[in-house]
Amino acid sequence: MHNGGMTPRVTRRRALAAAAAAGFGLPAVAEAAPKPSRPRGRFQNLRVATYNVSLHRAEQGALLEDLATGEDPQIRAVAEVIQLNNPDVILLNEFDHDEDGAGIDLFRTKYLEVAQNGKSPVFYPYAFTAPVNTGVPSGHDLDQDGATDGPGDAWGFGEFPGQYGMVILSRHPILAQQARTFQNLRWADMPSNLLPTEFYGSEIAGELRLSSKSHWDVPVRVGSSTVHILASHPTPPSFDGPEKRNQRRNSDEIRLWADYLSPGERSRWIVDDAGEKGGLASREQFVVLGDLNADPFDGDSWPGAIDQLLNHPRVQDTAPRSEGAAEAAEQQGGANADHRGDPRCDTADFSDDPGPGNLRVDYVLPARTFQVVSSAVYWPREGQPGSELTGVDPFPTSDHRLVRVDLQVQS
Template identity: 45%
Template structure:
């Protein structure tokens, strides 16, 4: 059996749908989802219809507890409708869950002297709860009763974490003792979502670590990105290394399964960008991860003609932050790519600039299930 698995940072968050500097309530995107008429969302849907993944993670898709206003509206009003000649596509199964963005921590986390409750003082940066959320779409049944989420896992509970090394310019801890007791590791969430694919369980390991920028010399975001990626390295490792991990239901330990696919915008590259390189290197070279296959595109290569790594890029800002990483066992990689049409391609209109769709590209792999 062969399936196509993909990840796509769609930039479907409220700030993307109002003029720059305008106050956002968090409802702006959902209003557009109800109409089925927004051209940028239509382009995002068309990209998905063109690539036609069977399982798809959406990063930066605002979370709404009422799925009918959020992910189901996107499926019904956009994906189920042909976009500019592309064939409609349906996803009868989805998974959403709360994220840490915009959730008040009760502490001053950004160091401005005020515990404002949102933005840099939220558990994950966000102007309202649910901003930059995640959603998983599937053409196969999602085993929701067996999902593990790690939204509330505390950063302090990761052994040898880098939170304790975040210092101000006086050499004092950036985060107060009280803040260190409640600060969560995940800037959004980490999910382990099992899916029934032809009678076999496939675990989708989804996340969206914080960008390792937008901070200062203390590098609090860079160090958090380091540990958010390291979480998956530990989760897939031996029982002893993963013993510290607990999920939101209190179940302890690491990965318990066979086949998996790691999906998401990890905001890190082993060769470029500001992130610590070791965690993503450790993930790509993990004995349980097939990290040697790199999806490529001609469009990415032409976007950065002087950069030999351009074909690997998955974002317009010239880096590879987005990953589809299958397990070493249980799969054979058949093909893969990055949806990045060249300027001579009629589909270039879908990615020509930031307002056409997203500043990220959809990344996909075709995987054949092996015994």
């Protein structure tokens, strides 16, 4: 699949520990893998999670060095959070991308598949990653600071190509050949967009890419069902001027998924990196995942940005909660005291004074066709087991919290 001159990468590991010990391996092609054994009944549980792990580093290759040691405290704590929550499919945001996928393999073998503080290891035989726009030079002075080689001049803000990348890990086969990526989709091609053409100028505005990282539609085979993982990480709606270019871009990055889930005229403008047009067929099942950097009530996002998905007729919002988030908002005060949203739904611990306070920005939004069993934000109350993994600034893991939803999927 053509993708800016590079191809998405799907990796395959050996089967789970028990299967490996028994001598069973996985086939070389993910699509040819045997279906998992079926539980009794017609449905099986699927836990889907998103987690902004903050595994980004200031220099290219630095994350690989930390991963290779197997001893990095932050990475170990991130792995422990994942082990405790034990998702079947998880999107990792802010995981620096490397072209050959070595970082993913190191993360699995040296951290996830190793017991952290006595927690059970987790095994993900399937992974997907692809290039992102962060740090990719545009050749233009996008931030109008008089230079063309700064992080603000890349197609997506970043010090080097691949910074703040994305990874999908799965226990179920990833249908790699059916995956669609939208790294190169132009912002100007979106009808009725919010692009501030007057700020950039018409020539540059016509070249800008919509995705600050990328948008991926990655199908995962679960029993007899296919679940489309719709993954993204829109730009924060801040760090701009009166033109509100980042607020606007964030809203339109979210809108891309809203249009994608609307077959017909509304999604006809969408073209993936392989040249295929259109959105997701109405019969397909999906889960929207990611740090979408927009709160429905508070913060700096463009008015109604996240409502484009929360109110979409194909999407259901379970509003995952935690008591730890409510406790943190009360203890930290500042901007939190003026928030209109339910603090139990917060997923990120942001600066309170100055700053937007804690917000709900990380989402797991399944199709309405799914039956939801449960949902949660992993944010333990102070003093509870696991609270040492969330903590306060400087965070032992990330300023974001893992969000998970359990679904019933036809087996």
